Amino acid sequence: MNPTIKDVAQRAGVSVGTVSRVLAKNKTVSEDIRKKVEATIEAIGYRPNILGRSLRLAKTDIIGLVVPDITNPFFAELAKHVEMLASTEGYSVLLANTHDDPEAERQQIETLLGRLPAGLILVPVSNSLVDGLVAGTRTVTVDRPLSGHALVAVDNRRGGYLAADHLLALGHRRLGYISGPSSTEVSGQRRDGFKQRLEEFRTTHPGEYVAPQVVEGHFDYRSGEELGKQMLTQAAATRPTAIATASDQQAIGLLRAAGDMGVRVPTDLSIVGFDDIPLASLVLPRLTTIRQPIDEIARLALNGVLGSHALQEEYKLQPVLIRRGSCAAPGTP
Amino acid sequence: MNPTIKDVAQRAGVSVGTVSRVLAKNKTVSEDIRKKVEATIEAIGYRPNILGRSLRLAKTDIIGLVVPDITNPFFAELAKHVEMLASTEGYSVLLANTHDDPEAERQQIETLLGRLPAGLILVPVSNSLVDGLVAGTRTVTVDRPLSGHALVAVDNRRGGYLAADHLLALGHRRLGYISGPSSTEVSGQRRDGFKQRLEEFRTTHPGEYVAPQVVEGHFDYRSGEELGKQMLTQAAATRPTAIATASDQQAIGLLRAAGDMGVRVPTDLSIVGFDDIPLASLVLPRLTTIRQPIDEIARLALNGVLGSHALQEEYKLQPVLIRRGSCAAPGTP
DNA sequence: CTGTCAATATGAAACGTTTCATCACGGTGA
């Protein structure tokens, strides 16, 4: 098979320990021996066996990435960034989907932990702690909190707040909100931020305040379409002139529903999404949305997992409003 | 740390070899000893250390998945299916992106091979064989061929053929085609299939034949939008009444360009995509497209990699035309 | 009683590393 460290040692006329120290770079080894060993390594094309190393060190250079569904553009983007960063550091990424199923999640995490990863980046779907998750491996959760673990996430409340603020500033008063499932904290936070801005508006402009219409669904395209359709079938006089959503996917579904029903965007309806997935700037009209800095999220999560310093409890990032074509003052032609 | 096989052996009063044979299930071990060992395993919560096993067997239960870009919905879908199937078989999936960069690809494959995966599923971007790729690990390529390796892919030529056929049947005569990069074989095949159908039409309807306008770009949204814009700026009398693309992403970009330019779909322009990504049925209008059976592709690729039987040279799957709203007879209101 | 055979269990080697306690070897100060 492949040449081993023993082959190198033998051929270079040194001991295996010495070769190992050459590979470790940082140790005391004389210049000429180092040269000779390196030459030999080059000559026979030796590549250290990761398994041997991992067994000895009881630790691999693999990072577990557990997401609900890699098909979701947000998680795909996350995975891409995590993988890119990890690979420049010499780590590989093990991918697992949970499909929003707590049992599947438990199962996936369990087998992942069995592989002794260097760290775990987790987008949790449930609060079911896995045995030994707390102990052992460095774990960072992303997007959704899991009690007792470091969290990297955008300030969701602020995101919802920004969306409402933008729509109010444009002159909209009858607002709608399509929320994510209430089982997730993110949904609640985004929605609460949205409502909070409205409450503030209520106190500053008591006469103009209209209670928002809030509905709840999943984060996916379909939910946005169905709930949107349902919301838009109201009489034009009572239906919202602007709707904010908890995800870009919902927003795009909503866009679709509006199109199907002859509701023009942004003339008859303004829409603001959440996430700023790549597609957001490619739909028609381009989607005004609340951007999550995914690259930053990935960077922080990876640093948290690989870094030597203790984990902070929470890394909260600031979302930013991206103005595109799906919002306008009500009635703008 | 965790209990080892030695702990089990000691506590159950047998040798480690015996415990190992109990774990392997299939060997000769007396009933009562088996029971006792299993009870002990249960009692102390023993979990075999994968690293030890892997080292001994010189083989892991990891499957490498190398794709150009996990952000591409087609590959995300592929990854999802591969991961789902793999995890039911007890395998994990290591994800790597190449970003269409041959050097990155070489690098990624190299480090992946260093991990001694049970198999490799590869969507190659170049023909640069990696040393030892041929030997050693079972490898299946998907979507794009790599000389000397098994390929699982849709019949791309037939896909292009179907697109042209559909458009001709609807009555379109001035056709456009947005191709993928000519550096990939898939692009060529799809385009050739498209052209082939037109050639056939030329022989059967010599008077009606019009040479198609073919342009070339990347597979992404942007390319579709830019090339589409360029194609649609022609006078209405000469511009295509229907355009087929080499990917749904291009088609969606094209949809966007058409919208920006006031070209109505499908009234003024019919569009047929390729792949049938989830989004295809969510854009407005819904995209008529050539579906690739990704679940089948994933299944075959995984079987090829894990199966014991010898690899076939090629597994060619049939694409199917999915009729949705983006195509109509020319001039349909 | 002895030799053979089948059925099971055992012990040790091997997989490829890293690390740690030693050891060899000059050089230095007394």
Next chain:
DNA sequence: TCACCGTGATGAAACGTTTCATATTGACAG
């Protein structure tokens, strides 16, 4: 000259498995 030190190199142990060549039985035929 000798004891001591520091610098580098060595050898072996250890990580947790699997597997293979033996060893231990008991049964049974001769």
